[in-house]
Amino acid sequence: MVNFLLKIKAELENLTNLQPQDGCDDPNFPYLFKVKCGRCGEVSQKETCVTLGETIPLQAGKGTTNLVQKCKFCGREGTITMIPGRGKPLTQEISESGGFSPLMLFDCRGYDPMGFIFGPGWKVESIEGTKFEDIDLNGGEYAEYDEKGECPVMISSLEAKFELLK
Template structure:
């Protein structure tokens, strides 16, 4: 089991989370490595918790099924825990975002593509369509009359 964890400095917002619903699935973007031959796939891959793919020679399904081009083995991964909202804290604390059951592969790097959401701490304002791909985000909360931001993003993939 692997967990994607986040540590971030949230100013004026809390409950940072991916926009991840059955109607609008979030694709978690990773670099993947084969645990058999240690080959790292050169391209980024997207994993959705709402997508099911058949595993060859098995009755099972997984959110992500991948065949290593180097050793030809098939591997799979499934997101086992829905995304958790990241709360504002001072100092920022590391928290698990999702947990992934990996079979024969490891995710070695994460890229925060896709849309994220957060809520204004004082105002309750909903901020949707947050883009974290640049490593930070800034906006203005009209109700609270102050700038809000997400900075110092640190993503880790750890054993769960």
């Protein structure tokens, strides 16, 4: 069992609590990333999509997983199981300190995740309390104006990393 913790970082201007639309354990939020085979080292050409709400029974009949995939190069099968409850919103304090916030924990067997892709389905709130929902971060940034707080808001310098937990 090898666990990888997905962590995110961004510059938040007049914003706080960046997270998936329905929270860090959103069952419909699509986590998109490439996978690297643990046997041959081949990296998938296309991104893999994993969601908490989609489960597949394991062949051994014990439990479920969120992804079963065969390596196109060596044929080895691997699984990725999402473990909810570890994610936290990226706050303005963490952003200002240059830190990363944990988003999701993945139990990976046979594959290593890499290259998380920011896409649609995010939410954030201004420091004045205005909520911005269904944000698409595919372009790498987000800018808007908070009418209530009378200030510009922005998400930029998005970064993600998978940290190996031992």
